[in-house]
Amino acid sequence: MVKDKLNILMASSEMEPFARTGGLGDVTAALCKRLAGMGHEVKMFIPKYKSVYQTGIKAKPSGQNIDIKIGEKSFRITWETYTDKAAGFEVVFIVNDDLYMRETIYHDSRTGLDYPDNDERFILLSRAALEITKKINWRPDIAHAHDWQTSLITVFLRTMYSGDPFFEKTRSLLTLHNVAYQGSFDSSSLSKLNLNGEAEGRTRAFKSGGKVNFLKAGINFADIISAVSERYAVEIQTSREFGFGLEQTLRNRNSDIYAALNGVDYDIWNPATDKLISPNYDADKLEGKAKNKKALLEKLGFIKPKEKITERRPLIGTISRLVDQKGIDLFLEIADDILGLDVYMIALGEGEQKYATALRDLERKHPDNFRAVIGFDNKLAHQIEASADIFLMPSKYEPCGLNQLYSLRYGAVPIVRETGGLADTVSDYNAQTGEGVGFVFKNYSSDELLEACCRALDLYHDENAWSALVKRGMALDFSWESSVNTYIELYRLALGCDRESQKTDTQEVVAT
Numbered sequence: 001m002v003k004d005k006l007n008i009l010m011a012s013s014e015m016e017p018f019a020r021t022g023g024l025g026d027v028t029a030a031l032c033k034r035l036a037g038m039g040h041e042v043k044m045f046i047p048k049y050k051s052v053y054q055t056g057i058k059a060k061p062s063g064q065n066i067d068i069k070i071g072e073k074s075f076r077i078t079w080e081t082y083t084d085k086a087a088g089f090e091v092v093f094i095v096n097d098d099l100y101m102r103e104t105i106y107h108d109s110r111t112g113l114d115y116p117d118n119d120e121r122f123i124l125l126s127r128a129a130l131e132i133t134k135k136i137n138w139r140p141d142i143a144h145a146h147d148w149q150t151s152l153i154t155v156f157l158r159t160m161y162s163g164d165p166f167f168e169k170t171r172s173l174l175t176l177h178n179v180a181y182q183g184s185f186d187s188s189s190l191s192k193l194n195l196n197g198e199a200e201g202r203t204r205a206f207k208s209g210g211k212v213n214f215l216k217a218g219i220n221f222a223d224i225i226s227a228v229s230e231r232y233a234v235e236i237q238t239s240r241e242f243g244f245g246l247e248q249t250l251r252n253r254n255s256d257i258y259a260a261l262n263g264v265d266y267d268i269w270n271p272a273t274d275k276l277i278s279p280n281y282d283a284d285k286l287e288g289k290a291k292n293k294k295a296l297l298e299k300l301g302f303i304k305p306k307e308k309i310t311e312r313r314p315l316i317g318t319i320s321r322l323v324d325q326k327g328i329d330l331f332l333e334i335a336d337d338i339l340g341l342d343v344y345m346i347a348l349g350e351g352e353q354k355y356a357t358a359l360r361d362l363e364r365k366h367p368d369n370f371r372a373v374i375g376f377d378n379k380l381a382h383q384i385e386a387s388a389d390i391f392l393m394p395s396k397y398e399p400c401g402l403n404q405l406y407s408l409r410y411g412a413v414p415i416v417r418e419t420g421g422l423a424d425t426v427s428d429y430n431a432q433t434g435e436g437v438g439f440v441f442k443n444y445s446s447d448e449l450l451e452a453c454c455r456a457l458d459l460y461h462d463e464n465a466w467s468a469l470v471k472r473g474m475a476l477d478f479s480w481e482s483s484v485n486t487y488i489e490l491y492r493l494a495l496g497c498d499r500e501s502q503k504t505d506t507q508e509v510v511a512t
């Protein structure tokens with residue numbers, strides 16, 4: 001019999017408001033809150049990064065230590081707990097300043113390179129989460145891991161802890177937010193898992209291209225796997241373009257892969273209540289959006305303070321991690337064409353230097369109507385959503401995507417490529433039927449992106465049609481309601497799953 005109320009161990013490398021580089025942080029926070037709201041007991045395990053100290057929160061020290069061996073080294077951790085009353089779940093901060101007290105989460109900002117000990121940092125997170133639950137005698141029904149950074153939890157449960165009565169009934173779910181990031185390390189990292197003999201004879205479950213691959217191992221050992229949109233769940237199994245070399249491993253688990261679309265936390269991303277924008281507005285008070293736009297245009301120096309806007313000139317916005325995935329190269333190819341038109345544009349992003357430089361160069365070339373803001377700025381992100389008429393998201397691939405969902409609610413019409421969650425959530429505008437909420441292009445081609453932009457800009461000048469389009473998008477509801485129920489169903493499936501019948505690399509190799 002599966003219990004009504006579950007103990008859910010969550011573990012992630014990101015969670016808003018403590019650590020966030022992209023959508024993962026939004027999603028883990030919102031999901032925990034929803035699950036707790038349904039009466040489940042949720043504990044979220046994340047490292048105590050420098051950014052956590054910087055929030056100034058007062059977490060409660062446990063006063064206890066655990067020594068965890070990673071390879072031959074021993075790492076001492078302690079932990080602190082914090083419950084935000086409104087959110088209703090407990091955050092457990094894992095404290096080890098040597099490993100986590102750094103400027104950024106994943107890489108050295110001076111060199112742009114990943115920290116060389118990322119394997120140890122995230123092995124420690126996964127092990128610590130399990131060890132702490134034992135120490136405090138809190139038995140998880142479900143261990144829910146997110147991406148490669150915590151995927152090893154699913155591995156440890158079925159190897160190191162498989163004979164441990166404490167975890168006998170614990171089942172795991174691994175959610176794939178982005179398969180391109182796999183936690184791929186030198187083969188010597190395998191010994192850091194301290195699986196002793198257990199990894200031998202089944203190295204295929206752990207290795208890909210001669211390297212130890214944490215995500216691959218997680219995919220092989222998780223009881224159930226989920227992807228963050230229907231389309232992405234299929235895409236990652238079909239080709240290298242989306243599976244990044246793990247497509248066969250994923251195909252082997254085909255019958256255990258499900259989809260749960262990310263939702264939006266409308267307590268945070270709602271123009272009617274958003275504290276980071278001014279004034280608030282909704283679909284019936286779109287003058288409020290125009291005021292946000294005017295304020296941002298002033299702030300960016302595109303118009304003078306108090307200047308009256310007489311012409312109808314759209315503001316295009318984009319907010320993005322500056323990485324290949326996001327289609328920035330596609331935009332750069334046609335940027336001169338777009339910025340040669342009667343538009344304003346702002347791009348907010350942080351990431352690879354080559355994109356930051358290209359965007360800054362573009363600003364120098366188009367000082368009158370283009371701004372590049374390089375960095376992570378949450379307040380500005382909200383203001384862009386509230387001000388923009390059009391939101392650009394031409395991703396090469398997109399597991400789910402949140403910004404197009406925020407844009408819909410804020411009345412910034414999204415231009416997206418038909419991939420992953422973008423394909424699942426944005427329907428193309430159809431002039432004949434008057435249906436659709438955005439502009440969608442199919443192939444990863446700058447010509448197609450330009451064509452979609454031109455369609456949007458043309459329609460922008462038909463005020464009535466545009467306003468109807470904006471309102472259709474604002475009326476859509478991507479709240480967590482249905483997705484959180486999907487997760488509960490997946491947990492129940494995991495709790496009832498028959499491990500013996502699962503076909504994974506693990507069993508294949510063990511059998512030979």
Ligand code: ADP
Pocket residue numbers: 021022023024026319320321348349350375376377378381400401402403404
């Ligand atoms: P991904 O997870 O691939 O980065 P998503 O669209 O799912 O893409 O989520 C991106 C999230 O990160 C959104 O909440 C977005 O506002 C935020 N974000 C991304 N880059 C920045 C930035 N430079 N400044 C502020 N917020 C950002």
